[in-house]
Amino acid sequence: MNKDLILKKIGDWNQDFSYPLFIAGPCSVETPEQLDQTVGQLVEQGISTIRAGVWKPRTRPNSFEGVGAIALPWIQEVKAKYGVKFAIEVASPAHVDEALRAEMDVLWIGARSTVNPFTVQDIADSLKGVDIPVLIKNPINPDLALWIGAIERIAQAGVSSIGAIHRGFSNFNDTKYRNSPTWQIPIELKSLFPDLPLLCDPSHICGNRDLIQHIAQKALDLSFDGLIIESHYQPDKAWSDAAQQLTPGSLGNLLQHLKTRKVALDDPELQSQLEVIREQIDHVDREILELLSQRMSLVEKVGQYKKLNNVAILQMERWNKVFQTRPEWAKSLNLKESFAKDLFKLIHTESIKKQTEVMEGE
Numbered sequence: 001m002n003k004d005l006i007l008k009k010i011g012d013w014n015q016d017f018s019y020p021l022f023i024a025g026p027c028s029v030e031t032p033e034q035l036d037q038t039v040g041q042l043v044e045q046g047i048s049t050i051r052a053g054v055w056k057p058r059t060r061p062n063s064f065e066g067v068g069a070i071a072l073p074w075i076q077e078v079k080a081k082y083g084v085k086f087a088i089e090v091a092s093p094a095h096v097d098e099a100l101r102a103e104m105d106v107l108w109i110g111a112r113s114t115v116n117p118f119t120v121q122d123i124a125d126s127l128k129g130v131d132i133p134v135l136i137k138n139p140i141n142p143d144l145a146l147w148i149g150a151i152e153r154i155a156q157a158g159v160s161s162i163g164a165i166h167r168g169f170s171n172f173n174d175t176k177y178r179n180s181p182t183w184q185i186p187i188e189l190k191s192l193f194p195d196l197p198l199l200c201d202p203s204h205i206c207g208n209r210d211l212i213q214h215i216a217q218k219a220l221d222l223s224f225d226g227l228i229i230e231s232h233y234q235p236d237k238a239w240s241d242a243a244q245q246l247t248p249g250s251l252g253n254l255l256q257h258l259k260t261r262k263v264a265l266d267d268p269e270l271q272s273q274l275e276v277i278r279e280q281i282d283h284v285d286r287e288i289l290e291l292l293s294q295r296m297s298l299v300e301k302v303g304q305y306k307k308l309n310n311v312a313i314l315q316m317e318r319w320n321k322v323f324q325t326r327p328e329w330a331k332s333l334n335l336k337e338s339f340a341k342d343l344f345k346l347i348h349t350e351s352i353k354k355q356t357e358v359m360e361g362e
């Protein structure tokens with residue numbers, strides 16, 4: 001992976017944006033009136049960058065696919081009237097061309113486009129020589145490399161202001177969320193590219209307006225750089241994504257109740273108190289690793305016995321016992337059973353690897 005990508009924090013982008021960056025607007029542009037009402041009300045709530053879908057990629061045909069390019073002059077009108085910036089989704093070079101001609105301020109690449117490197121490359125090629133902020137949503141499947149690949153393609157086209165949007169990942173099981181947040185993936189992205197601005201799209205994660213506050217707060221707690229939220233002046237009448245859109249008033253209320261967290265500690269007193277606890281954590285982590293190393297030596301010993309006596313590595317009866325007792329022990333120690341299960345699954349996989357090395361060794 002290319003860790004040498006030159007990425008800029010929002011404050012260094014080629015246009016001025018507030019920080020954290022809060023973008024809001026309707027799922028789709030529907031009519032000039034809907035756009036004007038929604039944008040006017042969002043501006044009253046302090047929003048200065050609006051999102052809206054012009055072309056909508058839909059799962060199945062014959063559903064509303066966006067009004068298309070006729071929306072662009074309507075957008076230009078509200079941009080001029082309210083002095084807002086505008087972000088729209090592009091999924092092809094033709095969209096990029098029309099969006100640039102209509103002087104959009106920000107483009108985003110949707111989850112269904114990010115999954116396809118051909119599509120992303122086509123979009124990247126059409127952006128050569130144009131420096132407009134581009135936001136890249138995660139692919140619908142939980143594939144970090146694909147997300148990074150899309151970011152690299154856009155960066156290589158010469159775009160200097162790039163952000164990533166976490167909109168959750170498709171899931172087959174019916175969970176609480178429309179798209180699973182699977183936070184470890186955006187966290188991993190942030191740890192690989194600390195300067196890459198990362199926004200969260202709680203609307204698409206939740207699929208339901210009641211859950212948005214919680215996910216929005218969680219994103220800020222995890223040091224996300226902003227939010228992109230769907231808002232419509234009459235959400236229940238929206239032509240797409242009705243259940244997850246908020247009225248501008250509810251959005252304003254949500255933003256007011258959000259706690260923005262500091263990324264770094266600037267109070268030396270607090271810093272030194274934290275240092276003391278962090279030293280203790282370092283010490284405990286070291287002990288955990290020493291104990292794991294001891295466990296692995298024992299596993300290796302068992303491996304030698306198995307090799308000598310021609311016994312199979314995988315011992316389900318014993319493993320089932322381990323896998324049953326450890327979560328129980330964890331619970332009595334105030335740890336989550338699910339955490340102990342995940343941990344011991346990892347440990348067991350490592351034991352099997354170790355014993356395979358013993359078996360295959362001289």
Ligand SMILES: O=C(O)C(=O)C[C@]1(C(=O)O)C=C[C@@H](O)C=C1
Pocket residue numbers: 299302303313314315316318319322347348351352355
């Ligand atoms: O008890 C064994 O036979 C081991 O090799 C140890 C161990 C473990 O890690 O706990 C590893 C592999 C087996 O499938 C069961 C358990």
